[in-house]
Amino acid sequence: MRHSFGHRLCRFSLLGAFVVGAFECSPVRADEAAPRKTENVILITYDGLRWQELFGGAEELLMSKENGGVRAIPELKARFWRDTPEDRRLALLPFFWSKIAKEGQVFGDPSHASSSRVTNGRNFSYPGYSEILCGFPDDRIDSNTKRNNPNVTVLEWLNQRPGLSGRVAAFGSWDVFPFIINAERNGIPVNAGWMPFAEATDPVRLATLNEAIRDVQAPFPDVRDDGLTFLGTLEYIQVKQPRVLFVSFGLTDDWAHAGRYDLVLDAARRTDGYIERLWTALQSIPQYAGKTSLVMTTDHGRGDDRVEWKNHGKDVPGCAQMWIAVLGPDTPAFGIRENVQVTQSQVAATVARLLGEDYTAAEPKAGAPLPGTIGSVAAGQK
Numbered sequence: 001m002r003h004s005f006g007h008r009l010c011r012f013s014l015l016g017a018f019v020v021g022a023f024e025c026s027p028v029r030a031d032e033a034a035p036r037k038t039e040n041v042i043l044i045t046y047d048g049l050r051w052q053e054l055f056g057g058a059e060e061l062l063m064s065k066e067n068g069g070v071r072a073i074p075e076l077k078a079r080f081w082r083d084t085p086e087d088r089r090l091a092l093l094p095f096f097w098s099k100i101a102k103e104g105q106v107f108g109d110p111s112h113a114s115s116s117r118v119t120n121g122r123n124f125s126y127p128g129y130s131e132i133l134c135g136f137p138d139d140r141i142d143s144n145t146k147r148n149n150p151n152v153t154v155l156e157w158l159n160q161r162p163g164l165s166g167r168v169a170a171f172g173s174w175d176v177f178p179f180i181i182n183a184e185r186n187g188i189p190v191n192a193g194w195m196p197f198a199e200a201t202d203p204v205r206l207a208t209l210n211e212a213i214r215d216v217q218a219p220f221p222d223v224r225d226d227g228l229t230f231l232g233t234l235e236y237i238q239v240k241q242p243r244v245l246f247v248s249f250g251l252t253d254d255w256a257h258a259g260r261y262d263l264v265l266d267a268a269r270r271t272d273g274y275i276e277r278l279w280t281a282l283q284s285i286p287q288y289a290g291k292t293s294l295v296m297t298t299d300h301g302r303g304d305d306r307v308e309w310k311n312h313g314k315d316v317p318g319c320a321q322m323w324i325a326v327l328g329p330d331t332p333a334f335g336i337r338e339n340v341q342v343t344q345s346q347v348a349a350t351v352a353r354l355l356g357e358d359y360t361a362a363e364p365k366a367g368a369p370l371p372g373t374i375g376s377v378a379a380g381q382k
Contacts, residue, residue, distance in 0.1 A: 034375060037329035038354045039291040042282075043246045043347070044275060045132065047125065047174065048253030048312065049268060050302045051116075051323045054096075055109045055336075057088020058265055059309075067306040068261025076262045079269075092269055095276035096325070100296065104327030105334045105373055107342050115341040118300055118320045123312050125253070128299030128344065129180050133246070135348035135359065135366025146175075148182045154348035154359055154366075156186040158244050161357055167243040171233040173224045173250035181246075191232060192248075194224050200235040209235070223250045226267065230274040234281060241287045244355070249274070256302060259310050293328025293354045297347055326373045330354060334372065346370050 052059055058080040062068035070076055082088045090097045100106070108116030120127040120137035126144045131137050133153035140150065159168040168188050170181055175193025183190040191197060196213055200206030213228055226249040233247050249271045255263035275296075282288035301319040302312045312319040324347060331354075345367035352359035353369040360366050 034330075036354075036356050036375075037291055038293045038356075040243045040288055041245075041293050041295060041328075041351050041354050042278070043132075043244075043351055044294065044296045045129070045246075045248040046252050046268070046271060046296070046298050047248060047250040048256055048300060048302060049298050049323075050304075050309070051108050051110075051321055052304065053089075053092060053265070053268060054106075054323050055089060055111070056085040057082065057090070057092045059261075061306055062261040062309060068309075069259040070262045072262070076265065080265050092265060093272045095272050095279070096296075099276070099279070100294065100325050100327045101335055103333045104294075104325060104331050105370075106323065106325045106336050107340065107370065108321065108323035109336050110321075112336050112338045114337050114339070116322050116324050116343070117341075118322055118344045120344075121314055121320075123300045123314055123316065123319045125174070125299050126176060126180060129177070129248070131344045132297060132299065132347045133180065135345050135363055137345065144176060146179045148179050148184055150182075152186075152363070153181055154351055155181055155188055155244060155246060157359060157362060158352060158355065158357065159186060159188055161355075164243055164355070167241075168245075169236060169240065169242045170246040170248075171229055171236065172246070172248035173226050173229045174248065175222045175224075177248065189236075191236075192224075193222060194218065197232040197235065199239045201238050205235065220251075220254045223254050226251050226271055226274065230271075230278070234278060237278075237281065237288075238285070241285070244351070247278075256310050261309070290329055293326065293330065295347060295351055295354070296325040296327075297344065298322050324370065326350065326354075326370065328354060330375060331373050337372070340371060342370055343367055350374070 063070055063073060063076055080091050082091050107114055118128060120131045122142060127141045130141050130149055133155060134151045135154060138151055155168050155170065158164050170177060170188060170190045172192040177192035178190045181188055181190050194213055196210040197206060200209060209231055216225060229249060251267040252264055255267055282292050300312050301321045303309050303316045304318050308316050322344060324342060346369060349359045349366050350369045350373060353374050360368060
């Protein structure tokens with residue numbers, strides 16, 4: 001599983017390069033502009049969700065039995081096909097486009113001269129998640145084997161910072177996350193794969209969730225149903241109220257490898273609903289309401305034709321292209337970012353900076369925080 005896209009990137013103009021340079025050379029720190037409001041950060045990943053679907057919605061070429069393994073084409077088109085890319089993406093990811101993109105920022109849309117790239121050169125899951133969480137690629141990480149990550153992730157680093165110790169956790173559908181985060185070394189609670197849950201708001205609720213984990217049919221033995229991951233995450237938030245939480249949903253990748261484009265779209269839509277419900281729940285808890293930032297991304301892209309959309313990896317053209325989004329009380333509402341090039345390696349430092357922490361000072365190999373996502377920026381730098 002978890003084996004790459006978007007080779008149609010626009011060329012950047014000299015003006016675009018100048019704007020990007022202005023961001024990178026003259027960052028405005030949040031503490032220099034206005035008091036920072038973020039006290040909690042939720043990092044969420046959609047495994048292998050292509051930028052093509054994120055920015056353009058369902059792709060008609062793949063809505064067929066031959067190209068996409070679709071079994072009920074009229075019904076699928078009724079759910080997801082619309083006349084324009086804007087309407088199609090809204091049908092697929094309504095919360096993302098009505099809330100996150102509208103009130104936050106999104107990187108990686110080629111039609112806006114925006115590039116968001118993986119830098120590890122592998123373009124599959126373990127290297128991608130390690131780059132997201134550590135802030136840099138590592139050539140030693142060259143497979144999805146369950147080996148403990150030799151690097152310290154931003155989660156582990158934040159867990160050692162004042163006020164954050166014991167307030168960091170992770171939930172993932174894929175069963176490799178305890179190794180990627182190296183929970184054995186740092187003791188961070190990581191619930192992943194088909195592990196039973198340890199926390200719930202009451203014993204009956206906990207027993208019911210764990211019965212579902214035990215009894216549900218598992219189409220992928222190493223990837224838990226994303227709905228169970230979501231429900232376990234929500235229970236943990238209500239009981240433990242972590243300040244830093246990593247959540248990873250996986251079925252958008254696995255159904256793509258299985259060649260089922262219809263189930264990829266359905267998984268993406270359901271996950272969007274989980275994220276909406278999670279965000280709504282956060283606004284009802286004093287610890288989180290108005291004080292929480294959300295960072296979203298994916299571990300890799302995918303191919304960009306009727307065959308390679310199922311695949312990714314170093315030999316699949318274009319799958320280094322991906323996307324990143326940020327929403328929160330300290331992030332200006334710029335929507336789709338224009339004329340800016342960013343990388344997967346900038347996610348870790350962004351998570352830390354939103355909390356007022358300087359990860360790049362501790363880990364110089366890490367990418368800088370995403371430009372313009374924290375605090376005020378000069379007029380015109382969109």
